[in-house]
Amino acid sequence: MAAAQLTAATVSSRGLPTFEGLRSSSLKVAAFVPSRQGLSQRSFSPLVVKAATVVAPKYTSIKPTADRVLIKIKEAEEKTSGGILLPSTAVSKPQSGEVVAIGEGRTIGKNKVEIGVKTGTQVVYSKYAGTELEFNGSNHLLLKEDDIIGVLETDEIKDLKPLNERVLIKVAEAEEKTAGGLLLTEASKEKPSVGTVIAVGSGPLDEEGNRKPLSVAAGNTVMYSKYAGNEFKGKDGSDYIVLRASDVMAVLSS
Numbered sequence: 001m002a003a004a005q006l007t008a009a010t011v012s013s014r015g016l017p018t019f020e021g022l023r024s025s026s027l028k029v030a031a032f033v034p035s036r037q038g039l040s041q042r043s044f045s046p047l048v049v050k051a052a053t054v055v056a057p058k059y060t061s062i063k064p065t066a067d068r069v070l071i072k073i074k075e076a077e078e079k080t081s082g083g084i085l086l087p088s089t090a091v092s093k094p095q096s097g098e099v100v101a102i103g104e105g106r107t108i109g110k111n112k113v114e115i116g117v118k119t120g121t122q123v124v125y126s127k128y129a130g131t132e133l134e135f136n137g138s139n140h141l142l143l144k145e146d147d148i149i150g151v152l153e154t155d156e157i158k159d160l161k162p163l164n165e166r167v168l169i170k171v172a173e174a175e176e177k178t179a180g181g182l183l184l185t186e187a188s189k190e191k192p193s194v195g196t197v198i199a200v201g202s203g204p205l206d207e208e209g210n211r212k213p214l215s216v217a218a219g220n221t222v223m224y225s226k227y228a229g230n231e232f233k234g235k236d237g238s239d240y241i242v243l244r245a246s247d248v249m250a251v252l253s254s
Helices: none
Strands: 003-011 022-024 027-035 053-055 068-073 096-102 106-108 111-113 122-125 131-135 138-144 148-151 166-171 194-200 221-224 230-233 239-244 248-252
Parallel strands (some): 053 131
Antiparallel strands (some): 068 096, 131 138, 230 239
């Protein structure tokens, strides 16, 4: 059987459907090429996938529709807080940016509900939300307002102001010992799903567009769904999570 050799190939967007003013960026993928000499030992170029939609330079503005928001993405941190340069594989995808344009809002029942954030506001959004755009030489994200987690005008995640029905929770530290007193190793410590509510949003909208109060408040100790929400690391090393109030399963008390 002939062995397979990986080579890098470039797939062009030529031939793919396009729309006026928008074009797909090219992406590099790995292709399999038969080889009778076995797998080559030479190195290959890394895979580059550029999925952002490029807006043609002739368009100078974007106006989101309905409850959508356009965000200019904050550049990824390339150094640690201690000044150590991070390799590209360790640079985390940013989840924050500046609101640069908003839609006109939406109608719920008989009420018109406006977008809850203003242009110029620094926000944090869900990790896999929206559509990425390359516009005016910068990376942008076009998403629904509901995909915005909260407003953050400092560098501390603990200062986040959640929006709508979202809740900011400081995660409790993992137990160091079992109930029988056995010391747990790092590998055997179970990920906690308990924490203290730091801040809450203004509540969800009902069918008439009016706000409903949340069932949890700042200071509550709560148990939440194990795989819900977006996780963040605070500058002090503490773990935080932002999730919907509906993912809070119980309020704990001693």
